[in-house]
Amino acid sequence: MIAGAALTPSSVRKDEGVRIRIDLAYDGSGFHGWAAQPGLRTVQGELSAAAATALRMPSVELVCAGRTDAGVHARGQVVHLDVEPDALARSAGRAPDPPLEALVRRLNGILPADVRVRRAVEAAPGFDARFSALWRRYAYRVADTPAAVDPLVRGHVLAWPRPVDVEAMNEAAVLLLGQHDFASFCKQREGATTIRVLQELSWRRLPSGVAEATVRADAFCHSMVRSLVGCLLAVGEGRRPVAWAGEILAAERRDASVPVVHAHGLTLEEVAYPPDAELGARVELTRARRERA
Structure with missing residues (x-):
């Protein structure tokens, strides 16, 4: 497992949320793809439920880099979610580890064995797991x-x-x-x-x-x-x-x-993602509808 990174002091402010990047791996054999579907087992469904439990939140919204189909596997899936800083503190409890390292440990303790969180880090400003991707x-x-x-x-x-x-x-x-x-x-x-x-x-x-x-x-x-x-x-x-x-x-x-x-x-x-300074520009470019060159 790749260890999570600690939040920097400047990122933990009560008036702002924190965007977390999660690097994820899974065996897709037992899933009906990434996207949540009523009555079906999906990667998004498992991870969102685990994150809600770990963060003690009623629900968690996830955005992934690529919505894999049923049966497709992943070693390098990337996901982001937004949380309030106090939710991270609550999830860590009295654990001696930094909040994001504690979150990785808690998620992997909740998730089934065919889904693993490899790391969780504070995302750079402008990061979007889907639209920032190169x-x-x-x-x-x-x-x-x-x-x-x-x-x-x-x-x-x-x-x-x-x-x-x-x-x-x-x-x-x-x-x-x-x-x-x-x-x-x-x-x-x-x-x-x-x-x-x-x-x-x-x-x-x-x-x-x-x-x-x-x-x-x-x-x-x-x-x-x-x-x-x-x-x-x-x-x-x-x-x-x-x-x-x-x-x-x-x-x-x-x-x-x-x-x-x-x-x-x-x-x-x-x-793959661009340097942090280029994340916002990449989002704007990706959102624009592709035209023929």
Whole structure:
């Protein structure tokens, strides 16, 4: 566990709240995604309930960097919440640790074992877990040979029945990089743009033999990563030519021939933010609707 940081004296003022950044990891196997849904177990639901208990508040509002789908895992999820300073003091009680270190310990004592708070720190002014983010990085892992299939990690690695050509998938991936309308790879939501900047999409072989995709973008629309991976796997196993990936992108509409691979092979690994002085400007830029370059 990464230790939490203490609040600075200037941040603990009775007339102002404190924004807390939480770095979070979870195994998504037992969750219906991040977002709270009535009657369903979600990461947001578990964390908000635990935070309300730890802080002795009736409810807690959480904002995350990326709303992961059902079954998707995270090592590098980032969340923020706003609390009154006296709530932190109350939660710490007589514990000798600084308030935020005590909060991390209390949260992990309340949360189930498939969700862990890695650290909690006071956020810099202007920080927003969602809108301040520069990019999100996901990994998708595929075991495409019998030797690479490990039953101990079956909940995190997709077992694929045919071998894939990593070089061919990397050739196809180049066609998808940059700013585009990714409507062909997204489940459209009314009023939401599908224009994204895909900054990195590459494959490599791990020593275990697993094929691992790294996918990094300013943001992702619903099912985008899993559709991109499905498209490239079709190329990698030889069912489609390299050029097919570019043709699908250019069509700007969903195509049933593009498979959406299973969620369990996908993990949110990291979210990056600008220097503290640039957080506010980044929020304004992100909130503006994306337009074609």
